[in-house]
Amino acid sequence: MRKLFTALTCAALSVAVASTAVAEPKRGGTLTFSYRLMAGHFNPAIASGTPTGIPGTQLFAALLRFDDKWNPHPYLAESWNISDDGLTVTVKLRDNAHFHDGHDITSEDVKFSIETYKAQHPFKPMYAPVESIDTPDKLTTVFHLSKPHPAILLAFSSQLGVVIPKHIYGEGDIRKNPRNSQDVVGSGPFKLKEHKPGEYMILERNDDYFMPGLPYVDRIVYKKIVETTSQTIALEKGDVDMTAFAVDPQLLNRLKKNPDLTLTPNGYSAIGPLEWLAFNTKNKPFDDKKVRQAFAYAIDKNFIINVLYGGYAQRSLGPIHPGSVFAPKDVNPYTLDLEKAKSLLDEAGYKPGADGVRIHTTLDYIPGGAAWKRKAEYVKAQLKKIGVDVTIKTSSDFRAWIKTVANHNFDMTLDSVFNWGDPVIGVHRTYQASNIRAGVPWHNTQQYVNPEVDKIMDEAGQELDQEKRKVLYQQMQKIVVDDAPIAYLHTSPYHTIYNNKRIGNPPVNSIWGVCAPWDEVYIK
Amino acid sequence: MADTEAPPTPMDDTEPVRIEHPVVEFLRMYLRNWAAIAGFLMFMAIVFAALFAPALLQRDPFEMVWMPFSPPGKDGYLLGTDNLGRDLLIAVIYGARATLAVGASAAGITIFIGITIGSLAGYYRGWVDEVLMRITEFFQVLPPLLLAMVLVSLFSPTLPTVAIAIGVVSWTGVARLARAEFMRIRELEFVKAARSIGSRDRRIIWRVILPNALPPLIVNAALTVGVAILFEAALSFLGLSDPNVMSWGKLIGDNRDYLLDAPWTVTMPGVAIFLTVLSVSLIGDGLNDAFNPRLRER
Numbered sequence: 001m002r003k004l005f006t007a008l009t010c011a012a013l014s015v016a017v018a019s020t021a022v023a024e025p026k027r028g029g030t031l032t033f034s035y036r037l038m039a040g041h042f043n044p045a046i047a048s049g050t051p052t053g054i055p056g057t058q059l060f061a062a063l064l065r066f067d068d069k070w071n072p073h074p075y076l077a078e079s080w081n082i083s084d085d086g087l088t089v090t091v092k093l094r095d096n097a098h099f100h101d102g103h104d105i106t107s108e109d110v111k112f113s114i115e116t117y118k119a120q121h122p123f124k125p126m127y128a129p130v131e132s133i134d135t136p137d138k139l140t141t142v143f144h145l146s147k148p149h150p151a152i153l154l155a156f157s158s159q160l161g162v163v164i165p166k167h168i169y170g171e172g173d174i175r176k177n178p179r180n181s182q183d184v185v186g187s188g189p190f191k192l193k194e195h196k197p198g199e200y201m202i203l204e205r206n207d208d209y210f211m212p213g214l215p216y217v218d219r220i221v222y223k224k225i226v227e228t229t230s231q232t233i234a235l236e237k238g239d240v241d242m243t244a245f246a247v248d249p250q251l252l253n254r255l256k257k258n259p260d261l262t263l264t265p266n267g268y269s270a271i272g273p274l275e276w277l278a279f280n281t282k283n284k285p286f287d288d289k290k291v292r293q294a295f296a297y298a299i300d301k302n303f304i305i306n307v308l309y310g311g312y313a314q315r316s317l318g319p320i321h322p323g324s325v326f327a328p329k330d331v332n333p334y335t336l337d338l339e340k341a342k343s344l345l346d347e348a349g350y351k352p353g354a355d356g357v358r359i360h361t362t363l364d365y366i367p368g369g370a371a372w373k374r375k376a377e378y379v380k381a382q383l384k385k386i387g388v389d390v391t392i393k394t395s396s397d398f399r400a401w402i403k404t405v406a407n408h409n410f411d412m413t414l415d416s417v418f419n420w421g422d423p424v425i426g427v428h429r430t431y432q433a434s435n436i437r438a439g440v441p442w443h444n445t446q447q448y449v450n451p452e453v454d455k456i457m458d459e460a461g462q463e464l465d466q467e468k469r470k471v472l473y474q475q476m477q478k479i480v481v482d483d484a485p486i487a488y489l490h491t492s493p494y495h496t497i498y499n500n501k502r503i504g505n506p507p508v509n510s511i512w513g514v515c516a517p518w519d520e521v522y523i524k
Numbered sequence: 525m526a527d528t529e530a531p532p533t534p535m536d537d538t539e540p541v542r543i544e545h546p547v548v549e550f551l552r553m554y555l556r557n558w559a560a561i562a563g564f565l566m567f568m569a570i571v572f573a574a575l576f577a578p579a580l581l582q583r584d585p586f587e588m589v590w591m592p593f594s595p596p597g598k599d600g601y602l603l604g605t606d607n608l609g610r611d612l613l614i615a616v617i618y619g620a621r622a623t624l625a626v627g628a629s630a631a632g633i634t635i636f637i638g639i640t641i642g643s644l645a646g647y648y649r650g651w652v653d654e655v656l657m658r659i660t661e662f663f664q665v666l667p668p669l670l671l672a673m674v675l676v677s678l679f680s681p682t683l684p685t686v687a688i689a690i691g692v693v694s695w696t697g698v699a700r701l702a703r704a705e706f707m708r709i710r711e712l713e714f715v716k717a718a719r720s721i722g723s724r725d726r727r728i729i730w731r732v733i734l735p736n737a738l739p740p741l742i743v744n745a746a747l748t749v750g751v752a753i754l755f756e757a758a759l760s761f762l763g764l765s766d767p768n769v770m771s772w773g774k775l776i777g778d779n780r781d782y783l784l785d786a787p788w789t790v791t792m793p794g795v796a797i798f799l800t801v802l803s804v805s806l807i808g809d810g811l812n813d814a815f816n817p818r819l820r821e822r
């Protein structure tokens with residue numbers, strides 16, 4: 001009897017295993033995706049941001065693609081080589097790739113694309129070391145660099161390095177080219193069929209796609225849904241198959257209970273979204289490191305993560321996202337310690353006055369919805385415990401906040417900054433003394449200056465040996481976290497939500513998540 | 525009073541004996557109305573809390589005292605705690621201050637703008653009336669909540685901006701009422717008499733007509749306080765509240781996302797708003813009845 005039971009269990013198990021194994025991807029079907037933002041155009045070469053990147057990476061293929069372990073894989077490029085001195089990068093294109101209009105993709109297009117990025121894209125350090133580009137033959141592109149660039153391969157992936165056709169975008173002012181938003185010509189797995197600005201767009205399978213047998217899905221409908229409640233209902237009803245960058249803990253809690261829906265925080269490690277409390281280190285009292293440290297000690301990061309964000313965010317300890325290979329390890333975690341905070345303020349000379357107040361200061365926050373305001377109120381109430389009186393300043397809109405912070409008219413601000421894959425692209429900018437540029441959003445707005453940190457970043461920024469870079473970034477982060485120009489709080493609680501009854505191979509298994517081609521996604 | 529045997533005071537000498545002083549008559553009328561008395565007492569209690577609670581309690585309404593979402597009565601918190609673990613009892617008591625301040629100052633602004641525009645239009649008529657009434661209509665057709673939201677988000681949400689925004693969007697009713705009263709009264713004999721002895725317009729408007737036009741305007745003002753409080757709550761609910769000041773609307777706005785999980789966080793300040801607006805409305809009704817000459821002889 002027992003034997004029979006075991007046998008039956010084994011049989012049942014093997015059937016289960018077999019049935020998951022035979023769930024082969026199949027062709028056809030429509031995938032409906034919704035997002036709260038919709039970009040005006042989809043040309044990733046001239047704009048950053050996820051609303052451009054999500055559709056942009058479906059329409060335009062890049063040279064490389066990355067898996068979830070940060071390894072590069074061939075995409076438009078068949079092979080690539082970095083010279084030993086790191087100054088020459090040679091990329092060979094595959095010979096079967098065409099743009100949507102049938103034109104061959106050539107090294108001229110690659111050269112044109114990267115030059116466009118260099119001239120037009122907001123991430124200046126990304127292609128800054130590229131001095132000149134040669135095209136010895138139709139499929140070979142040679143990049144000559146002024147200094148070794150450890151993130152050059154990453155910059156060739158996702159939305160950071162798509163190839164745009166020179167014959168379409170090469171004439172006139174590319175920013176005014178109407179084909180950035182209508183009749184887009186790329187070489188990605190999907191073509192733009194229809195686009196109603198600010199409402200929806202329809203992407204159709206590219207039958208001439210160069211990856212054999214891909215993509216599986218016939219059609220993608222990209223809908224703009226702003227309201228959280230509408231979003232929730234659309235997912236529950238099955239009107240929408242997938243959404244990304246969901247943050248609202250109430251929404252996540254409710255959808256988590258639905259067996260048809262899967263919620264995952266995977267697929268955001270390259271974007272590397274961090275949320276933190278930044279100090280203006282040129283303003284009193286934040287010119288004193290002890291004050292900044294005291295503030296960092298006074299805030300209970302676990303309360304913010306568990307209570308304000310329902311446990312959906314993750315702790316972050318320093319400048320680099322926990323999903324990165326350079327994530328900080330041995331840094332001061334500033335575990336909640338009010339007594340220590342008070343004694344640091346005492347040491348800094350900020351003793352309590354007759355009313356118990358040591359410091360009067362102000363706090364700005366990104367006007368990005370209720371969660372940010374709640375966090376600001378929490379910080380205010382929490383800092384009161386160490387004798388700091390905080391006045392919260394509400395910005396009327398996003399631009400107003402950018403203006404305040406970018407021009408250094410703040411004491412403290414709650415901010416969110418993306419790592420963008422490699423520290424060279426998204427981290428250095430926040431700490432370099434040379435990147436204090438009033439008026440520019442997300443520069444070194446803290447006005448933090450530490451020559452030693454600059455030196456380490458310069459070195460790590462042109463080191464090609466990954467292991468050596470890891471050591472350098474650990475050193476850099478240890479110093480920065482100790483200097484505390486920023487109190488590091490947590491990652492953004494971004495989640496991708498998809499209907500597991502409908503979607504196979506959801507685009508969550510790479511470092512770029514939904515900002516990578518969806519050519520392997522299929523409808524069950 | 526007229527029939528008492530006490531010797532008349534010197535002041536009373538000049539007064540005809542059988543006619544009550546208007547204030548006394550008004551009070552007699554008002555006190556006949558039980559609902560109005562209840563409303564008045566309730567309102568006074570709220571005002572008392574607003575004025576003296578901070579001095580008596582010496583607490584910080586923003587202090588996070590306990591676990592968030594502790595239900596009412598549990599763990600010694602009578603009204604429970606909210607999403608940041610703040611004591612709702614303390615927050616509601618302290619919230620009275622900002623809520624009443626916004627309500628009263630918004631009503632003040634409403635009355636000021638409304639009476640100014642209405643009296644000028646009603647007194648001068650002609651093209652002044654035309655121009656002012658077209659302006660009034662312009663403000664009337666704008667959706668008030670939307671306009672208030674635009675104003676508040678334009679000038680960042682602080683208590684004064686919220687009060688001003690509410691005042692700016694709700695004065696039109698008062699203006700039309702004041703205009704109608706002025707048009708009626710300016711034709712009465714005592715106004716003609718004032719004009720015939722050479723009184724200037726300013727004197728006629730402020731000293732002759734306005735005191736006689738006041739009763740309906742006072743009733744309207746009382747009701748406006750209630751409307752303004754609801755307005756403040758609505759703006760806060762939409763996230764447009766001053767994060768540095770505790771108010772009932774702000775409590776509701778902060779906690780509305782948790783309505784299903786922790787209903788008391790929204791209910792408690794909601795009840796406070798309800799009671800305040802109710803008391804103000806009862807007072808308004810009482811005033812209306814007390815001012816109404818037709819009800820006096822009952």
